Every structure is written in C-alpha cells, then in structure tokens.
Amino acid sequence: MKARPEWHKDFFKNSFYNPASPAAVAKAPAEAAFVLRQLKLKKGSALLDLCCGPGRHAVEFARRGLAVTGLDFSAEYLKEAAARARAKRVKVRLLRGDMRRLKFCGEFDAVVNLFTSFGYFQKFSDDLKTLKGAARALKPGGLFLIDIVNGAFVRRNFKPRGWGEMEDHFLLESIALTPDGAQNTWIRLPKKGGKPLVRFFFNRLYDRARLAAALRKAGLKPLKFWGNFRGDPLTVRRNRILCLARKA
Numbered sequence: 001m002k003a004r005p006e007w008h009k010d011f012f013k014n015s016f017y018n019p020a021s022p023a024a025v026a027k028a029p030a031e032a033a034f035v036l037r038q039l040k041l042k043k044g045s046a047l048l049d050l051c052c053g054p055g056r057h058a059v060e061f062a063r064r065g066l067a068v069t070g071l072d073f074s075a076e077y078l079k080e081a082a083a084r085a086r087a088k089r090v091k092v093r094l095l096r097g098d099m100r101r102l103k104f105c106g107e108f109d110a111v112v113n114l115f116t117s118f119g120y121f122q123k124f125s126d127d128l129k130t131l132k133g134a135a136r137a138l139k140p141g142g143l144f145l146i147d148i149v150n151g152a153f154v155r156r157n158f159k160p161r162g163w164g165e166m167e168d169h170f171l172l173e174s175i176a177l178t179p180d181g182a183q184n185t186w187i188r189l190p191k192k193g194g195k196p197l198v199r200f201f202f203n204r205l206y207d208r209a210r211l212a213a214a215l216r217k218a219g220l221k222p223l224k225f226w227g228n229f230r231g232d233p234l235t236v237r238r239n240r241i242l243c244l245a246r247k248a
C-alpha cells in the first residue's frame with residue numbers, strides 16, 4: 001500500500017505512535033549533548049528544533065542555556081512538549097506549523113532536525129522547501145544539524161517484514177522499497193486486545209551523496225558527517241546519518 005500524500009496528519013498521534021518512548025527519552029540528554037558539542041553555541045543563542053515532537057531534545061537544549069524554539073505539526077506532541085518543559089522548569093517557545101512553510105528569516109544561530117523528521121513527502125520539491133526554509137531561518141553562517149536514517153544501510157540490510165514489542169502493544173512492520181524511498185505499513189496490535197490500527201508512511205531514503213546534494217541546493221554547505229551520536233564515522237554499516245552544515 002502507498003502512503004497518502006499528507007499521511008503525517010494522522011500518523012503522529014498518541015493513539016498510534018509517540019516518538020518519546022521511555023527508551024528514546026532516556027537517550028535524549030546524550031544526543032543533545034553531542035549536538036551541542038558540534039554546534040559550539042554561546043549561552044543564550046537561538047536554536048530551532050524543527051519537528052521537535054514531544055520536546056525530548058528541546059528541553060535538554062533549554063536546560064543548557066539556549067533560547068529554544070520548537071516547531072511541530074502535531075498539536076498533541078506540542079502539548080506534551082509544554083508539559084515536559086514545565087516539569088524541567090525551562091522555557092521553550094513552542095509553535096505549531098508545517099516544516100515546508102517556515103516563516104522565520106535570519107532568526108536562529110542553529111536549526112536541528114532529529115530522529116528522521118525529514119523525507120516524508122512524495123515530492124522531492126517539498127523536502128527542498130523544508131531545507132530552504134531552515135536555511136532562511138538561520139543567521140548568516142548559522143549551523144544546521146540533521147539526523148536521519150541512513151538510506152544506504154536500509155537498502156543493504158533490507159528486511160521486508162519486522163515486528164517489535166512496546167509497553168502496551170506490538171508493532172508489525174512491512175516495508176516496500178521504491179527507487180525513491182520506502183513505503184512502510186505499520187500495524188499496532190494492542191496487548192489487551194481491541195482493534196488493530198493500520199497506518200502507512202513514506203520516507204525518502206537519503207545516503208550521504210543525496211543528502212549532501214539536497215543541502216547544497218538549499219544553500220547549506222555540508223561540513224561533517226557521522227554515523228551515530230557517539231561521533232563514529234559514517235559508513236554503510238551505520239544505520240544513521242548525522243550531518244552538520246553551514247548556511248552558505
């Protein structure tokens with residue numbers, strides 16, 4: 001099955017999926033620390049967490065003294081991000097918006113986009129709009145850091161089916177590769193019984209060369225690549241691509 005063009009609108013809802021699983025929340029401080037080591041920002045610098053979701057990284061950036069804005073499409077996740085910021089006693093400006101239509105201009109010292117929050121659209125031109133919007137949002141010389149799944153790893157280690165166990169449900173996964181990316185079907189089976197929920201999503205697969213070309217097209221010059229948040233080199237054996245780029 002093919003994901004419909006605006007699939008994100010009913011996928012990113014607590015009733016189906018939440019990226020802030022206990023395991024993901026536990027990783028956020030170390031991930032945020034790695035990001036900040038690369039960005040080398042002064043206290044008070046302005047950072048945009050683009051597609052911040054439930055704010056697990058945004059609150060960590062704020063705890064370390066940055067002026068953080070989080071933007072996301074999901075109203076439910078933004079509510080959770082606000083609660084997380086209150087619990088941590090930090091200030092985060094939270095905005096609802098679409099990553100393709102960013103209105104910021106020269107406002108941020110850095111923009112980050114973490115945990116494969118990119119490549120969701122059927123048209124590459126929409127991915128490019130996102131990157132161009134991020135570039136426009138940056139001050140001259142500002143930094144962009146992106147963390148996405150490594151398309152080269154996915155193609156090399158392709159498994160058409162998978163499953164996982166979460167706290168209250170099982171997740172069954174079916175993936176079809178296309179020349180452009182991956183069409184994914186997720187089936188959520190509640191452990192206590194009840195109706196399974198089915199959702200489809202698309203992610204355009206980027207390897208190093210494809211990501212670098214897209215960044216350059218958007219006016220962002222790639223500076224460094226890594227294969228994980230420990231700073232190991234990017235190879236086809238790593239399942240992530242992290243890239244630091246500078247506004248040209």
Ligand SMILES: C[S@@+](CC[C@H](N)C(=O)[O-])C[C@H]1O[C@@H](n2cnc3c(N)ncnc32)[C@H](O)[C@@H]1O
Nearest residue numbers: 008012019051052053072073074098099115117
């Ligand atoms: C995989 S989650 C990652 C969230 C967060 N960065 C994290 O690491 O927990 C992807 C996020 O992208 C957001 N998103 C999806 N499509 C979007 C769009 N068109 N505009 C803005 N946000 C979007 C979702 O709501 C979700 O919060």
